[in-house]
Amino acid sequence: MSDWRAHTGHARALTAGMVKKDVAQSVFPSTTAAALTSIVTGVWPGEHGLVGYRVLDASRDVLVNQLSGWETDGIDPLTWQSATTIFERVGRAGHESFAVGFAGYAHSGFTKATLRGAEFVAATTAAARIEVAYALAQEHPGSLVYCYLPEVDKAGHKYGIASREWIAALEDIDAALAARVPPAVGVLVTSDHGMVDVAANRQVVLEEAHLRGVRHVGGEPRMLHAYLEPEVDTVEVIARWRADLEGLADIVTREEAVLAGLFGPTVTPAASARIGDLLAIARGTWAVYDGTASDQRGRGMIGQHGALTPEERQVPVIRLGAFAR
Template identity: 75%
Template sequence: MSLMLPPESSSARSVVGVAGDLFSALRGESATLPRAESVVLVLIDGLGAIGLRAHAGHARALTTGMAKKDVAHSVFPSTTAAALTSILTGVWPGEHGLVGYRVLDAERDLLVNQLSGWESDGLDPETWQPAPTVFEAARREGRPTFAVGVAAYAGSGFSRATLRGAEFVAARTPAERVEAAYELAERHPGSLVYCYLPEVDKAGHKHGIASHQWVSALEDIDAALAVRVPPGVGVLVTSDHGMVDVPVNRQVVLDSSHLEGVRHLGGEPRMLHVYLEPDADADAVLARWRADLEGLADVGSRAEGIASGLFGPRVTDAAASRIGDLLVVARGSGAVYDGTAADQRSRGMVGQHGGLTPEERQVPLLRFGAFAR
C-alpha cells in the first residue's frame, strides 16, 4: 500500500501554525486568539490528545474545559526532531529539512542523528536547519525572547538549530520551568517565552503510557500548570507528538533476506527511512518490502511520500536528499527493527512514535491566561 496522510477535517489545525498564532496575538491581529501583552508557549513533549483525555483524572488543570476542538495535528514523521522544529520555525519538515530521527547525509554517505548527534555527527545547526526560528523573527520586531528548559540542553546542536534568537534560561523541575516562564513574560512586556517540558516523553519511552511512571510525570506537569497565569499573559500549551505502547508481540524483526539491496536504515522503528544501494533495483525492493510487511506496515517510495504531501507542500532539494528511497510506516501498535545488535537495544523502548496513527499525530492545543475562553 502506498503512503498518504490519513483524512483530516478541512478545519483541522496544524502545529506548524502555532508560532504564527502567537505573533498575531501579540499584535492584536489574531482571528482566533485575544490580544496578549506577552505570550508563553508551553511544549509538553510526547503528550498526545488521546492519551491526555484517557488520563483526564490525573490532569485536571489541563483538561478542565478542554473542548473537542482543542487539538492540533503534528507533522510527519510524528517525531521530536521533525515536529518540534516545525513548531519553532513555522514551516513543514520538507522546508526545514529535519525529516526524521536519523537520516542520511548523502554527501558523506553517513547516517546522522538529528536529535542528539549534532556534535558527534558533525552537523552545522545553521546550515543543516536553515529556516529562521520564531525567536529570530521576534527579535527582528524588537521583542524579548526566552527559552526555558533543562540545563543539559543549553547550547546543544539541536537547541542551536531550533532556539536561535532566544536567551536560554535553565530550570530544574517542571514547576520551576513554568514559574520562570511566567515570571519572564510578566517582567518583559511584548515578549515571547518558550517553556519545554520533556518528562512525559521520557517516562513514556522507558515505561509506556500505561505505566504509573507516565501518570506520575503527567501529574507533576499538570500541577505545574495549575498555578495562576500573570495578568495580560497568554499561554498556549501543546505538544510535538503523542505515542503508542509497542508490545513485544508487535515487534517485527527483519532478517538478512529482507535487507538485500539496503545500504542504510534510518528513521526509527515506527517510521523507517530505507536507503538503497546505488545499484539496487528500487522497484523490486519496494515490491518485496510491501509483500513482506503486508498488514504490518505501509511501504512507499520517496516520490510517493513527497507527492502525497507527507512532508508538507514544499520539499527542498536538501530535504529530499535526506528522505529514504523507501518509507516504512508501522501500522497499529507495531514497530520494525533491522535485527542488528545496535537495533536490538532499542527494542526495550515501550512508548514509541513517528507514525500516522491519531494517537501519535493528534496533540492538545490548550489556552490559558489571557487566551482562556
C-alpha cells in the same frame, strides 16, 4: 501527550476548559526532531529539513542523528536547519524571546538549530521551569517565552503510556501549570506528538534476507527510512518489503511520499536528499527494527511514535491566562 483524552482525570487543571476543537495535528514524521522544529519555525519538515530521527547525509554517505548527534555526527546546526525560527522573527520585530529548559540542553546542536534567537534560561524541575517561564513573561511584556517539558514523553518511552510513572509525570505537569498565570500573560500548552505502546510481540525485526539491496536504515522503528544501494533493482526491493511487511507497515517511495504531501506542501532539495528511497510507516502498534544494527537499545522502548496514527499525531492545544476562552 499520548492518548490524552483517556487520561483527563489526571490533568484536571489543564483540561478543565477544553472543548473538542482544542486540538491540532502534529507533522509527519511524528517524531521529536521533526515536530519540535516545526513548532519553533512554523514550517513543515519538508521545508526545515529535519525529516526523521536518523537520516542520511548524502554528501558523506553516513547516517546522522538529528536529535542528539549534532556534535558527534558533525552536523552544522546553522546550515542543516536553515529555516528562520520564531525567536529570530520576534527579535526582528523588536521583542525579546526566551527558551526555558534543562541546563544540559543550553549549548546543544539541536538547541542551536531550533531555538536560535532566544536567550536560554535553565531550570531543573518542571515546576521550576514553569515558574521561571511565567516570571520572564511578566517581567518582559511583549516577549515570547518557550518552556520545554519533556517529562511525560520520557516516562512514556521508558514505562509506556498509562503506566504509573507516565500518569505521575502528567499529574506533576498538571499541578505545575495549575499555578495562577500572571496578569496579561497568555499561555499555550501543546505537544510535539503523541505516542503508542509497542508490545514485545509487535516488534518486527528485519534480518539480512529482508535487507538485501538496502545500504542504510534510518528513521526510527515506527517510521523507517531505507536508503538503497545505487545499482539495486528498486522495483524488486519495493515488492519484497511490501510482501514482508504486509499488514504491519505501509511501504511508500520517496516520490510517493512527497507527492502525497506527507512532509508538507514544499520539499526542498536538501530535505528530499535526506528522505529514504523507501519509507516503512508502521500501522497500529507495530514497530520495525533493523536486526543487523549493532545498537539495539531501542528494543527496550515501550512508548513510541513517528507514524501516522491519530494517537501519534493528534495533540491538545490548551489556552491559559490571557489566552483562555
